[in-house]
Amino acid sequence: MTEPLLRARNVSHTYSRRNRVTPALSGVSLSVQAHEFVCVVGDSGSGKSTLLRILGGLLTPTSGQVQLAGNTVRAPQPQIGFVFQNTNLMPWRTALENVLLPLELRKPLADQDRERARAALALMGLGKFADAYPSQLSGGMAQRVTLTRALLQSPALLLMDEPFGALDALTRERLNQELLRICHDRRQTVLMITHSIQEAVFLADRVLVLSGQPGSLQGIIPVHLPRPRTLEMLTRPQAGALISQIRACLATGAKQAARQ
Ligand SMILES: Nc1ncnc2c1ncn2[C@@H]1O[C@H](COP(=O)(O)OP(=O)(O)O)[C@@H](O)[C@H]1O
Ligand SMILES: [Mg+2]
Known part of the structure; x- marks a missing residue:
């Protein structure tokens, strides 16, 4: 082993x-x-x-x-990436801005980062909600945003x-079904x-x-x-x-x- x-x-x-x-x-x-x-x-x-x-x-x-x-x-x-039960989304930032936050804290954002984050949200079925605020999202959607945020860091361990x-x-x-599909594709x-x-x-x-x-x-x-x-x-x-x-x-x- x-x-x-x-x-x-x-x-x-x-x-x-x-x-x-x-x-x-x-x-x-x-x-x-x-x-x-x-x-x-x-x-x-x-x-x-x-x-x-x-x-x-x-x-x-x-x-x-x-x-x-x-x-x-x-x-x-x-x-190491984390996802908790409480989504911890900033209410004044859009889904896209929330997903980009950890990256933004590390370095100035490039257009490429925004594109990558948009694509990641689309992959999670949130393409139309990238510019929505957390209050406009259902619980399930908010948790998808959190998952996208964690995965965008390409963590070795989630x-x-x-x-x-x-x-x-x-x-x-x-x-759960989507989580399995994504984790399988990424070998996460x-x-x-x-x-x-x-x-x-x-x-x-x-x-x-x-x-x-x-x-x-x-x-x-x-x-x-x-x-x-x-x-x-x-x-x-x-x-x-x-x-x-x-x-x-x-x-x-x-x-x-x-x-x-
Ligand atoms: N910050 C803390 N301060 C003191 N006790 C805590 C703290 N967090 C958890 N505990 C206690 O530790 C035990 C285990 O808690 P926890 O790890 O949250 O369990 P679980 O997630 O399985 O419900 C519980 O008795 C809980 O009350
Ligand atoms: Mg617990």
Whole structure:
């Protein structure tokens, strides 16, 4: 097996605020191979967002280490892109201007950058909305803008924290299909957090199950469904078996946590 793009070794984190101490994550080790799509599932409070922030260099773990392409991650890196549930779009900037913002912060914009951003928005089905303001966009469209903004940086690794969690089921399904198509075309490496087991099975090459409080890794489940994936595949017995396996894994972790 080749050296993974991302590797976390024995990562633990405890939040300390005044006299309140919250252990959030305990001894998590994981790796993500280049071009792999990994999903992390876990109950609310199992440390998913904490893990994602640590992997992306936004938070320093209490102990343990994270490496991207062999280099220790200690701060946010240009090679890592983020998409959060909250779209963080600037309301006074158009979709195009929002997409261009990270680039603009680094260097003066060229016409070529604007063209590239317009083309990227068009590819996401937003060609007609490049000059619209966030208030004129639906939730699904706004999240497409955020995704376009992240992908335009050509990040080596895309980290997503429940990106479609606030959207209705149909929009979410459609966005997941587009996400898969785009990531497949670009061979994008992705680590995505979701609390939907179905979503994880539909998207991922491997599903990591985080459970307990503090959260620890309860299982790593490979998903051998063929690609390109279709929603129909979720109705196959193979998918049903995977979903049951992930549920069982979550339940075991929860039971262990209750005993402690
Ligand atoms: N900034 C913070 N300060 C203190 N405690 C926090 C902070 N962020 C998260 N926590 C706590 O850490 C635990 C894990 O939270 P989080 O990583 O957000 O879980 P998840 O994303 O799986 O819901 C929870 O008990 C939460 O209350
Ligand atoms: Mg979270």
